[in-house]
Amino acid sequence: MRLLNWKTSLLIAGLLWPGCPVFAADAVPELSYKLTRIEPPVAAPDFSLTDMDGATHRLSDYRGKVVLVNFWATWCPPCRKEMPSMERLYQRFRERPFMVLAINQWETVDHVFSYTGDLNVFPTFPILFDSESRVSADFGVRGLPTSFIVDAGGHIVYKAVGGREFDHPEVVQLIGELLP
């Protein structure tokens, strides 16, 4: 097996070690904050996925709450960049009928657990595992990250393709107005 030279090894280590995204992080543009209104709202596909502790979460369990459904992976630089803002948003509305569900694509619990341990802002919302990308297909997700805001009635009312600053005042206001 051919040995990699030190520059290539450094480069690969930089990208693949989630806590140290040397090259990839350089390439991440600033996060946007515009969400696209879905008119008319469409029913969100229900799903049943397990979290890191093996507990099952169904989207329909959260009917009556506004839910931020986020599709992501650890190797996706904008996904990593937006995650702290999701946690800040979650904390901001923690006492309100609001939930964040971060649905990981194609990765193992061990890998994601290791990744979250390296984060400066530890996500306290549920991280779910869509290991065969079936739920993302149901939502029509074509690239990561993609996020949806589901209203209290279970309808998708906003969509965002690409990384977002979820605690931007405009997003906070928009979600605040959706809360029952």
Added chain:
Amino acid sequence: MRCIAAIRSLDYIARMKRLTGLLSLCLLLPAVRAASVVEEVNPQSGLSRWHTGDQDFSLELIQLVPDFVRAVFDSKGLPPQIIDAVSSYCVFGTIVRNRADVPLSYDIADWRYVTADGVAHTGKLKSEWVSEWRDMGVAFRWTLLPGAQTWQVGDWGQGFTTVDLPHGTAFDLHYSWTQDGIVHKDIIEGLRCAPAELEN
């Protein structure tokens, strides 16, 4: 021509004083046009990335060496056939972004990679790769940039784009996007596929 006419219209003294400035301006004009695309070199890796700045449809291309591509796909647990196939291509980390205040769309199938011999090559689309992988029983469909998308305000994406060119090949990228029903076309000149290996 305008520059030459301007130089001739000056009297001798003014001509001598301003000649250098005008010539500099004339020489800079092509550079200003080229400067709409900025190339940056990563001092650690020596790899380049090009970006178009703040256009409504902004495009950024980052050279990726084969070993890097191999490592990315290997980390997903994909079979060697897939890893070998993708890493044999010229691969760019690609970031595209809607900076306009209206929706826009792109279709990489319309883009052309024009090499020095004048041949216009088409990229291999994500849909083509995913179809091949599906035939192999692999459901993986991430990492590659979707070939065609319509983006709303603020939307953007990041992923690999691929073209079947030898590593190190130089080419011009003729790309396009659609905004308000109008097809916009642009060219990024002097792009290069990443080398087969990084220098030590």
